[in-house]
Amino acid sequence: ALDTYAEENGVGLAVFSPLSNGLLTDKYLKGPVDGARVPADAVNDDMLTKLNKLNDMAVSRGQTLSQMALSRVLFNSAVATVIIGASRPEQIKENVKCIDKLDFTYEEIKQIDDILKI
Numbered sequence: 001a002l003d004t005y006a007e008e009n010g011v012g013l014a015v016f017s018p019l020s021n022g023l024l025t026d027k028y029l030k031g032p033v034d035g036a037r038v039p040a041d042a043v044n045d046d047m048l049t050k051l052n053k054l055n056d057m058a059v060s061r062g063q064t065l066s067q068m069a070l071s072r073v074l075f076n077s078a079v080a081t082v083i084i085g086a087s088r089p090e091q092i093k094e095n096v097k098c099i100d101k102l103d104f105t106y107e108e109i110k111q112i113d114d115i116l117k118i
Contacts, residue, residue: 003078012080015073024069053115063101070098
Protein backbone atom coordinates (compact mmCIF):
# COMPACT_ATOMS: atom_id res chain seq x y z
CA ALA A 1 0.00 0.00 0.00
CA LEU A 2 1.05 3.59 -0.49
CA ASP A 3 1.44 4.28 3.22
CA THR A 4 3.81 1.33 3.61
CA TYR A 5 5.89 2.54 0.69
CA ALA A 6 5.99 6.05 2.15
CA GLU A 7 7.15 4.82 5.56
CA GLU A 8 9.79 2.52 4.08
CA ASN A 9 11.19 5.35 1.95
CA GLY A 10 10.98 8.23 4.41
CA VAL A 11 8.21 10.01 2.53
CA GLY A 12 5.29 11.78 4.18
CA LEU A 13 1.88 11.71 2.55
CA ALA A 14 -0.37 14.74 2.09
CA VAL A 15 -3.98 13.56 2.08
CA PHE A 16 -6.43 15.59 0.00
CA SER A 17 -10.16 15.75 0.77
CA PRO A 18 -10.11 13.43 3.81
CA LEU A 19 -13.72 14.36 4.58
CA SER A 20 -14.91 13.08 1.18
CA ASN A 21 -16.38 16.38 0.02
CA GLY A 22 -18.18 16.80 3.33
CA LEU A 23 -19.65 13.30 3.48
CA LEU A 24 -17.74 12.66 6.73
CA THR A 25 -19.32 15.65 8.47
CA ASP A 26 -22.66 15.83 10.24
CA LYS A 27 -24.18 17.44 7.15
CA TYR A 28 -25.44 14.15 5.64
CA LEU A 29 -26.49 12.21 8.77
CA LYS A 30 -30.17 12.56 7.91
CA GLY A 31 -29.85 12.04 4.15
CA PRO A 32 -29.02 13.83 0.90
CA VAL A 33 -28.64 17.61 0.92
CA ASP A 34 -29.92 19.77 -1.94
CA GLY A 35 -27.16 21.54 -3.83
CA ALA A 36 -24.39 19.60 -2.08
CA ARG A 37 -21.21 18.30 -3.70
CA VAL A 38 -22.03 14.69 -2.83
CA PRO A 39 -24.60 13.27 -5.27
CA ALA A 40 -27.93 12.35 -3.68
CA ASP A 41 -27.68 8.73 -4.88
CA ALA A 42 -24.41 8.31 -2.96
CA VAL A 43 -26.23 9.05 0.30
CA ASN A 44 -28.27 5.85 0.24
CA ASP A 45 -29.51 3.74 3.17
CA ASP A 46 -26.24 1.80 3.38
CA MET A 47 -24.20 5.00 3.50
CA LEU A 48 -26.52 6.55 6.09
CA THR A 49 -26.11 3.49 8.31
CA LYS A 50 -22.34 3.76 8.08
CA LEU A 51 -22.29 7.50 8.68
CA ASN A 52 -24.54 7.26 11.71
CA LYS A 53 -22.53 4.41 13.24
CA LEU A 54 -19.32 6.36 12.71
CA ASN A 55 -20.98 9.45 14.20
CA ASP A 56 -22.07 7.48 17.27
CA MET A 57 -18.50 6.32 17.69
CA ALA A 58 -17.18 9.87 17.31
CA VAL A 59 -19.60 11.15 19.94
CA SER A 60 -18.48 8.40 22.33
CA ARG A 61 -14.89 9.60 21.78
CA GLY A 62 -15.89 13.20 22.51
CA GLN A 63 -15.45 14.31 18.90
CA THR A 64 -17.52 15.33 15.92
CA LEU A 65 -17.61 12.98 12.96
CA SER A 66 -15.29 15.24 10.96
CA GLN A 67 -12.83 15.48 13.85
CA MET A 68 -12.71 11.70 14.22
CA ALA A 69 -12.28 11.23 10.48
CA LEU A 70 -9.35 13.64 10.42
CA SER A 71 -7.86 12.09 13.57
CA ARG A 72 -8.06 8.66 11.94
CA VAL A 73 -6.22 9.88 8.84
CA LEU A 74 -3.54 11.57 10.96
CA PHE A 75 -3.20 8.43 13.10
CA ASN A 76 -1.48 6.82 10.11
CA SER A 77 2.21 7.47 10.72
CA ALA A 78 2.86 7.86 6.98
CA VAL A 79 0.53 10.87 6.80
CA ALA A 80 2.34 14.19 7.26
CA THR A 81 -0.63 16.49 6.66
CA VAL A 82 -4.22 16.69 5.48
CA ILE A 83 -5.64 19.21 3.04
CA ILE A 84 -9.23 20.08 3.85
CA GLY A 85 -11.57 22.19 1.79
CA ALA A 86 -13.41 24.56 4.06
CA SER A 87 -15.96 27.10 2.88
CA ARG A 88 -16.28 28.86 6.25
CA PRO A 89 -13.75 29.74 8.98
CA GLU A 90 -15.91 27.87 11.52
CA GLN A 91 -15.21 24.62 9.68
CA ILE A 92 -11.47 25.11 10.08
CA LYS A 93 -11.87 25.95 13.78
CA GLU A 94 -13.92 22.81 14.35
CA ASN A 95 -11.71 20.50 12.33
CA VAL A 96 -8.41 21.64 13.79
CA LYS A 97 -9.67 20.35 17.16
CA CYS A 98 -9.01 16.86 15.82
CA ILE A 99 -5.47 17.20 17.14
CA ASP A 100 -6.84 17.11 20.69
CA LYS A 101 -7.57 13.40 20.29
CA LEU A 102 -5.31 11.66 17.79
CA ASP A 103 -5.06 8.37 19.65
CA PHE A 104 -7.08 5.27 18.83
CA THR A 105 -7.24 1.91 20.51
CA TYR A 106 -6.91 -1.25 18.46
CA GLU A 107 -10.61 -1.89 19.15
CA GLU A 108 -11.59 1.54 17.80
CA ILE A 109 -9.61 1.03 14.59
CA LYS A 110 -11.22 -2.38 14.16
CA GLN A 111 -14.66 -0.91 14.82
CA ILE A 112 -14.14 1.77 12.15
CA ASP A 113 -12.90 -0.84 9.69
CA ASP A 114 -15.88 -3.10 10.45
CA ILE A 115 -18.36 -0.24 9.96
CA LEU A 116 -16.82 0.65 6.61
CA LYS A 117 -17.08 -2.98 5.44
CA ILE A 118 -20.85 -3.16 6.04
